[in-house]
Amino acid sequence: MTTDPVNLTADLIRCASVTPTEGGALVLLDGLLTQAGFTCTRVDRGGVCNLFARWGAGANGRTFGFNGHTDVVPVGDIDAWTVDPFGAEMKDGFLYGRGATDMKSGVAAFAAAAIDFVADTPPDGSIVLAITGDEEGIAVDGTVALLDWMAAKGEQIDHCLVGEPTCPNKMGEMMKIGRRGSMNAYFTCKGVQGHSAYPHRAKNPLPAMAQLMATLAAHELDQGTEHFDASTLAVVTIDTGNPADNVIPAETRSTVNIRFNDTHTSEALTKWLQSEVDKVAKTTGIEIDMRVRVSGESFVTPLGELSDLIAKAVNAETGVTPKPSTSGGTSDARFVKNHCPVVEFGLVGKTMHQVDERVEMAQIHQLKAIYTRILTDYFA
Numbered sequence: 001m002t003t004d005p006v007n008l009t010a011d012l013i014r015c016a017s018v019t020p021t022e023g024g025a026l027v028l029l030d031g032l033l034t035q036a037g038f039t040c041t042r043v044d045r046g047g048v049c050n051l052f053a054r055w056g057a058g059a060n061g062r063t064f065g066f067n068g069h070t071d072v073v074p075v076g077d078i079d080a081w082t083v084d085p086f087g088a089e090m091k092d093g094f095l096y097g098r099g100a101t102d103m104k105s106g107v108a109a110f111a112a113a114a115i116d117f118v119a120d121t122p123p124d125g126s127i128v129l130a131i132t133g134d135e136e137g138i139a140v141d142g143t144v145a146l147l148d149w150m151a152a153k154g155e156q157i158d159h160c161l162v163g164e165p166t167c168p169n170k171m172g173e174m175m176k177i178g179r180r181g182s183m184n185a186y187f188t189c190k191g192v193q194g195h196s197a198y199p200h201r202a203k204n205p206l207p208a209m210a211q212l213m214a215t216l217a218a219h220e221l222d223q224g225t226e227h228f229d230a231s232t233l234a235v236v237t238i239d240t241g242n243p244a245d246n247v248i249p250a251e252t253r254s255t256v257n258i259r260f261n262d263t264h265t266s267e268a269l270t271k272w273l274q275s276e277v278d279k280v281a282k283t284t285g286i287e288i289d290m291r292v293r294v295s296g297e298s299f300v301t302p303l304g305e306l307s308d309l310i311a312k313a314v315n316a317e318t319g320v321t322p323k324p325s326t327s328g329g330t331s332d333a334r335f336v337k338n339h340c341p342v343v344e345f346g347l348v349g350k351t352m353h354q355v356d357e358r359v360e361m362a363q364i365h366q367l368k369a370i371y372t373r374i375l376t377d378y379f380a
Contacts, residue, residue, distance in 0.1 A: 002112075002116050003111075003112035003115045003116050005109045005112040005113075005364045006095060006108075006364050008111065008112055009095060009100065009104050009105045009359075010090070011028060011088070012025050012070060012104040012107065013088040013095070013100060013104055014086055014087070015028065015086075016086045017071050017099070017133060018071070018072055019071040019072070019073070019135075019137040020048050020049075020071065020137055021071075022049040026049050026051045026131065026133060029053075029070070029107070029111060029131060033053045033111065036055075037055055038055045038118075038129070040052070041053075045145040046141035046145070049133040050130075050131065050132045050141075050142060050146050051129070051131045051132075052128070052131075052150070052155070053128065053130075054128050054155070055114065055126060055128075056118075056125060056126030061123065061125025061126065061379070062125045062159070063128055063156060064127055064128070064160075064161075065127070065130060065158075065159070065340070066110040066161055066163060066371070067130045067132075067143060067160055067332055068129075068162065068163040068164070069103060069107070069131065069132045069133065069136065069142065069332065070107055070131060070132075070133055071133045071134060071136050071137065072099035073102075075355075077355065082356055083097070084097075085098040086098060090361065093361055094358040094360055095358060095359050095364070096356060097358075098357055099357070100351075100359045101165050101347070101349055101350075101351050102164070102165055102349060102352035102353060102357070103164055103165060105346075105347060105359050105363075105364045106164060106165065106346045106347065106367065107163060108364065108368075109347075109364055109367040109371055110371045113369075113372040113375060114127050116372065117372055117375045121379075123378075125379055128157050130146045130147075130150075130157075132145075132332065135331070139332065139335075142332065143335045143336065147335055147338070150339070159305070159309075159342075159378070161306075161343060161344070161345060162333045162336065162344040162345075162346075163346045164176070164331050164349075165347050166322075166325075166345050166346050166347075166349070167347060167348045167349065168349070169350065171318055171348055172314045172315070172318035172322055172370075173322060173323060174325050175310055175311065175314070175322040175325065175343055175345040176324075176325055176326065176327075176328065176333065177227070177300060177301045177302075177324045178227060178262075178298065178299050178301060178326040178333075179298065179326060179329075179330055179331060179333060180228060180259045180298050180330075181259070181260045181264070181265075181294075181295075181297045181298035182257070182258070182260075182294075182295040182296055182329070183257075183260070183293065184292070184293045184295075185270075185273050185290060185291070186253070186254075186255050186291045186292075187209065187212065187255070187256075187277070188252075188289045188290075189209045189212075189252050190251050190288075190289070191205035192248075192250060193247065194247075195246060195248070196245070196246045196248050197246065204249075205249065205251060205252045205286050206252055207284065208284040208286035208288065209254055211280050211284065212276065213238065213254055213256070215276055215280070216233055216235070219233065221263070221264065222264070227324075227326050228300075229261070230261070231259060232258070232259050233257070234257050237255045238252065238253070238254040239252065240253075261326075262298045262299070262300060264298070266292070266294040273292070274290060296330050296334035296335070297334065299337045301337065301341050303324060304341075305341075306341045306342075307343050309374060309377055309378060310322070310343055310345050312377065313374045314345065314370055316373055317366060317370045347360075347364070347366075347367050348360075
């Protein structure tokens with residue numbers, strides 16, 4: 001009896017696992033995987049639920065790993081949905097629901113592939129499924145917690161596939177071999193409040209902030225590299241909260257987001273930002289504080305064994321050869337890359353995070369077939 005990945009996706013959608021709520025999704029997977037002979041361990045930390053499942057002792061042969069998440073973003077305006085976001089409705093060849101695309105279908109596909117594979121052709125090696133409930137959140141107690149636990153227990157994965165949706169429009173067209181780094185910088189300019197009719201009695205922080213933001217936004221970070229587009233810096237908010245038109249405020253805040261390629265590190269970018277802050281503070285006399293939060297560094301998995309394995313399997317099942325890419329935002333691959341080589345491949349992600357999120361059911365079956373072929377070829 002084979003494991004139906006569409007029905008499993010539907011069961012997972014019915015678990016309302018909005019970050020960081022577990023919602024029953026990991027409990028469901030724990031039961032299925034345990035029944036299939038996997039040794040399952042809950043690795044919960046900081047109020048976040050995670051699941052580590054291994055088939056095989058790990059001492060013989062190689063270990064192939066899958067990584068994914070069962071948590072989903074909030075549904076947004078419930079009245080804008082034409083279906084129940086957690087109803088897993090099937091119509092016109094599509095499966096609807098929050099997480100249908102990102103990424104309960106991916107988790108269901110690799111879980112179904114792994115369950116059937118070890119039953120039909122037990123490999124000389126091990127298969128690991130590392131599934132988190134904190135990818136859509138701040139991600140400090142999700143895959144990071146799993147990797148910390150693995151290090152403490154001596155658990156090892158030799159190669160890993162993250163099942164995020166990677167294809168823009170057509171099944172099989174893209175795999176991710178790396179990701180840009182991401183960081184936010186938060187600025188606070190502090191002056192002295194006063195009457196706008198007597199500006200000499202105040203110290204206005206707004207011109208200093210405007211000067212700083214204009215300088216940062218105009219700076220060209222680089223022109224791109226072999227695997228990456230040019231890095232970007234976006235001013236995402238400037239907030240003063242001043243309702244009065246005759247008051248010079250004492251303080252204003254702003255935030256910039258930087259998506260950076262392998263030309264940079266977050267440490268080097270932080271030093272550059274601080275140097276620009278110091279210049280503006282010196283010329284304006286305004287105190288400027290800066291705080292930085294790094295979501296992840298840029299990375300590339302060199303083309304080779306893992307990417308070739310995935311590309312061959314995708315082409316065999318779809319007739320399409322996936323393009324290696326580093327586009328998009330961040331994923332948990334940014335953490336896995338510190339443990340082992342990692343590549344991402346999944347289905348078409350056009351509706352992820354949208355109202356009426358949905359996935360073609362045929363694609364879920366196709367994705368399971370691709371993952372099965374990857375396992376077959378890996379352990380051949």
